[in-house]
Amino acid sequence: MRTVYLIFTLLVLLAGCATEEERIDRKAEKLHGEMLTVDTHCDTPMRLARGGFDPGVRNDNGSVDFPRMKEGGLDAMFFAIFIGQGPRTAEAFETEHRNTLRTFDSVKANVERNSDLAGIALTHDDALKLKSEGKVAIFMGIENGSPIGTDISRIKQYYDLGARYITLCHSYNNDICDSSTDKGGPEHGGLSPFGEEVIREMNRVGMLVDVSHISDESFYDVLNISTAPVIASHSSSRALCESPRNLDDDMLLALKKNGGVIQICLLSDYLKQPEPNPEFDEKVKELREKWSSANQEMTDEMREQRWREFSELKNKYVKLATVADAVNHIQHVVDIIGIDYVGIGSDFDGGGGIEGCRDVSTMSNITRELLRRGYSREDIAKIWGGNFMRVMGEAQALAQ
Numbered sequence: 001m002r003t004v005y006l007i008f009t010l011l012v013l014l015a016g017c018a019t020e021e022e023r024i025d026r027k028a029e030k031l032h033g034e035m036l037t038v039d040t041h042c043d044t045p046m047r048l049a050r051g052g053f054d055p056g057v058r059n060d061n062g063s064v065d066f067p068r069m070k071e072g073g074l075d076a077m078f079f080a081i082f083i084g085q086g087p088r089t090a091e092a093f094e095t096e097h098r099n100t101l102r103t104f105d106s107v108k109a110n111v112e113r114n115s116d117l118a119g120i121a122l123t124h125d126d127a128l129k130l131k132s133e134g135k136v137a138i139f140m141g142i143e144n145g146s147p148i149g150t151d152i153s154r155i156k157q158y159y160d161l162g163a164r165y166i167t168l169c170h171s172y173n174n175d176i177c178d179s180s181t182d183k184g185g186p187e188h189g190g191l192s193p194f195g196e197e198v199i200r201e202m203n204r205v206g207m208l209v210d211v212s213h214i215s216d217e218s219f220y221d222v223l224n225i226s227t228a229p230v231i232a233s234h235s236s237s238r239a240l241c242e243s244p245r246n247l248d249d250d251m252l253l254a255l256k257k258n259g260g261v262i263q264i265c266l267l268s269d270y271l272k273q274p275e276p277n278p279e280f281d282e283k284v285k286e287l288r289e290k291w292s293s294a295n296q297e298m299t300d301e302m303r304e305q306r307w308r309e310f311s312e313l314k315n316k317y318v319k320l321a322t323v324a325d326a327v328n329h330i331q332h333v334v335d336i337i338g339i340d341y342v343g344i345g346s347d348f349d350g351g352g353g354i355e356g357c358r359d360v361s362t363m364s365n366i367t368r369e370l371l372r373r374g375y376s377r378e379d380i381a382k383i384w385g386g387n388f389m390r391v392m393g394e395a396q397a398l399a400q
Contacts, residue, residue, distance in 0.1 A: 028367040031380060032073030036127055037363070038385030040078045040165075040263045040343060041141070041212075041234040043350030048106045052301055056114030061308050063348035063359040066117040069136045072363035076127045076137035076385065078233070079107050080350070081163065085146045085172055093149025100147040104140070104161045111138050122162060123396070124389045141210065141233065144170040145198065152197055156205045164392060165208035165233060168195070168218065177218040180244040190217035191225070199225045206399030208392060211235075212245070212265075212345075219251060228395040229259035231388065234345035234352070236262075236270040237332045243270050249336050256337040259394065261387045263345030264329045266352040271321035271329060280317035287313065315358075323356035327369045330383060339379050343388045 044064040047053045058067040069077060081103045086092040111118050121127045121137035130137040140162045146169070148154045158166070169179045173187040176195040188195070199222055202209050209230040211219050222230060232255070238246035247255065247262055255262060268274070291306050326344075333342040346352040348360065356365045370380050 024368050024371045027371055028364050029073070031367060031377060032364055035377075035381040036076065036124075036131060036385045036389070037074050038076040038078075038127070038139075038343070038388055039074055039346050039348070039360070039363070040231070040388055041080050041143075041265075041345035041350075042077055042348040042352070043080055043082055043143075044077075044348070045079050045081055045103050045107055047349055048110055049103060054114075055110055056117055061311065063346075063353055065360075066114055066136055068359055068361035070117075071361040072359075073367075074136070074360050074363045075131045076121060076139060077360070078139040078141045078165070078345075080141050080143040080167070080233075081107070082143040082170070082350070083147055085144060085170060085174060088146075088175060090149070093147065093151075096147035097149065097151075097154065100142065100158070101161075104158075104163075107138065107140060108162075120162060122164065124393055127389075139164055141165040141167070141208075143167040143210075144174070144213075145176045146170070146174045148176070148198065150175060150194065152194075152201050155198065155201045155207060159205045159207050163207065165210045165231060166202065167210040167212055167233060168198070168214050168222070170213050177221070178215040179213055180215045181213070186215060186217065188218075190215065190221035195221075196225055202226075203228050203395075204399060206396040208395050211260075215244075216248075216251065219247075220254065223254055223258050226258070228398045229261070229391045230255070231260055231391055232262040232345075234263055234265040234267070234347045236265050236329045239336075240329055240332055241269075241271055241273055245270055252333060252336050252341075256341050259391070261341050261343055261391050262333060263343040263388065264326055264333070266326055266344070266346040266348070266354050266357060267350075268318070268321040268354055269351075271325045271354065275319070277318060280313065283313050283317060284310070320353070320355045320358075322354055323365050323369050326354060326357070326366065327373065330370075331373070339382055340387055340390075343383055343385065 042064050055065045059065050081100055083096045083099045111120055118136045118138055119130045121139050127137035142158055142163050145166050168177050171179055171181050173179050173182045176198050177191045178186040178188050199209055203226055209222055209226055210233045211222055211230055212232045212235045236246045238248040287309055330342055
């Protein structure tokens with residue numbers, strides 16, 4: 001009899017758990033229908049540039065396409081226009097600029113070909129309108145200010161073409177500022193004099209200043225100059241994961257004073273301290289050797305295949321951070337500076353993707369975890385785009 005009672009009790013408890021999870025599922029679905037959800041960084045334009053990829057159909061590889069955005073309840077995505085940085089010469093700057101213009105064209109052409117599913121957005125109202133039409137909104141940003149070269153007029157040109165933020169640098173120092181990860185160390189000690197002009201011009205035209213990737217000294221220089229709130233489009237908390245790409249607590253406090261926002265990055269190495277992984281390192285080395293002989297003759301199809309093989313290796317050999325780890329970073333920011341200064345910037349198709357949220361079709365799992373932790377509807381709406389849209393609106397209003 002005692003055994004029967006214990007089994008009955010266990011079944012009741014399990015039923016209660018299932019009911020609670022079902023309630024969370026229903027609430028998450030309802031929330032995604034009501035609020036505007038925004039992811040502020042993906043590198044999908046690099047896949048468009050490689051060819052052989054159609055964002056208008058559901059793909060079984062990569063992280064972002066329009067059908068999977070709908071599946072995951074993601075309304076708006078910032079497509080980051082990233083161009084690799086070459087030598088800092090006038091000729092190289094011109095090449096980077098032309099490649100940037102081609103990438104703008106590529107993004108717009110792909111959206112236009114799928115105009116029944118998506119549209120280009122420039123403002124908050126554009127994104128809301130597209131959502132009301134059952135479409136996803138594609139914003140654009142530029143990752144790395146290197147294509148500006150020394151021609152400051154390109155900032156307005158990029159803004160007029162649709163870019164709404166510029167990440168000042170990437171992995172290396174450039175003519176604007178020092179990077180957080182340049183192995184040669186700092187060059188300018190923060191912003192260069194030209195970089196100071198860049199910030200003022202970005203403020204003038206309404207272009208958001210993105211402080212992801214830049215050095216700590218550059219970060220503080222930006223905040224001293226910018227008259228508009230800034231963003232970290234894809235960064236996380238250094239208190240939880242020691243990486244120069246993340247912001248420490250003092251930087252978070254400075255960001256709050258500025259009125260800006262940090263968009264938590266869903267790249268595992270920025271959420272959880274990576275452990276040594278010699279097996280994965282060896283497999284990556286073998287992959288590089290396999291493709292190295294073809295580097296000069298690679299077709300778009302070969303580049304896509306190489307990218308796919310690397311993704312498969314990562315999925316097989318790397319133990320990723322989890323959705324819970326990502327929400328821990330959100331919670332830390334909330335604990336330090338409050339609910340009004342945090343959002344989500346996945347870095348999908350650029351290394352982003354974690355256990356439980358490997359692509360845009362599973363974005364609502366973040367909402368489920370937030371609901372489990374007791375976040376309110378209002379707070380979740382702020383995290384999922386409200387905070388970022390406030391900052392973008394303020395930057396545009398100050399320019400006007």
